Amino acid sequence: MSTPHPASTSSDIERYIGTHVAALRTGRNLTQEQLADAIGVTKGYVSKIENGHIVPPIGTLVRIAQALQVEVTEFLKASGDGYDDAFSIVRINERRPEVRGASAFGYDYVSLAHKKRHKHMEPFLFTFPTDISSEVRFEHEGEEFLFILSGRVEWEMEIDGSTRKWTLEAGDSLYFESRLPHRGRGLGGEARALIVIYTPQ
Numbered sequence: 280m281s282t283p284h285p286a287s288t289s290s291d292i293e294r295y296i297g298t299h300v301a302a303l304r305t306g307r308n309l310t311q312e313q314l315a316d317a318i319g320v321t322k323g324y325v326s327k328i329e330n331g332h333i334v335p336p337i338g339t340l341v342r343i344a345q346a347l348q349v350e351v352t353e354f355l356k357a358s359g360d361g362y363d364d365a366f367s368i369v370r371i372n373e374r375r376p377e378v379r380g381a382s383a384f385g386y387d388y389v390s391l392a393h394k395k396r397h398k399h400m401e402p403f404l405f406t407f408p409t410d411i412s413s414e415v416r417f418e419h420e421g422e423e424f425l426f427i428l429s430g431r432v433e434w435e436m437e438i439d440g441s442t443r444k445w446t447l448e449a450g451d452s453l454y455f456e457s458r459l460p461h462r463g464r465g466l467g468g469e470a471r472a473l474i475v476i477y478t479p480q
Contacts, residue, residue, distance in 0.1 A: 296340075296354045297331040303347045304329075318342040337388055337403065338417035338457070341478060345420065351401055351478070352393045367395030388474075401476045407432055407465040416460035421478040425453040425463075430470030436461045 304314050311325045318325075318339065327333045328343075335343070337351070344351040369391055387406035392398065407430075416437070425434075425447075432447045437460040446466065447453065455461065457476065 293334050294331040296334055297329045299354055300325075300343060300347070301329040303349060303353075307347060309347075314343070314346060317346040336415075336417055337476070338419045341401075341419045341421070341457075341476065345478065350396070350398065351476075352390055367392045369394060391473075399477055399479070401478065403474045403476070404428075405472045405474050407463050407470045407472070409465045409468070411462060411464050416462055417457075418460045419457050419478075421457045421476060423455055423457050423477070424475040425455075426473045427451045428471045428473060430468055431466040432463045432470045432472065433466050434461070434463045 304311070309317075311329070312322045315322045315325045319342065320339065324333075324335075328335055340354055341351050344353060373394075388403045391402040391404055392400075427447045427449050429449050431449075433444060434447050434453065435442060435444045436455065437443075445453075447463075463470075463472075
């Protein structure tokens, strides 16, 4: 795992997510330690998020959203985008904001339906890293659908105490329960996928 970026080089999205998490947390009268306990991380990790030092991976953002009782796209949208309860049209030039590198985790993702409020599914365009720490796994409540758009992905999940791996290529798809520890990395270059996350209320 790489060293988190210092605050002086935080991107706009890192600052936006950190400020928004802090505001929602304090608005619900939670301490950093209480939020950390709720999402399974350390108080120091929450502090780094709120100070704009790191952007957590999408699985952690989902857990934060659940703990704060908001949708995960609360952390991925800019103001004034014209949100709607019934539908969402996102033009190719409206894919904002884009999260590069997910800080130490190497995942790039961008929300594809950030204008729709009160939804159960979150579609993202993912770019997989070619290298990831052997200690990194993602897990959260809900279900996920993965469709490989380009490249090749080594996909790994823990099922019934054992680790299973598959090589997924363009056109392959996978549907799984997000509670299973999982991760993926690109093989031989950039790999991109459409990922849809279902989060139960």
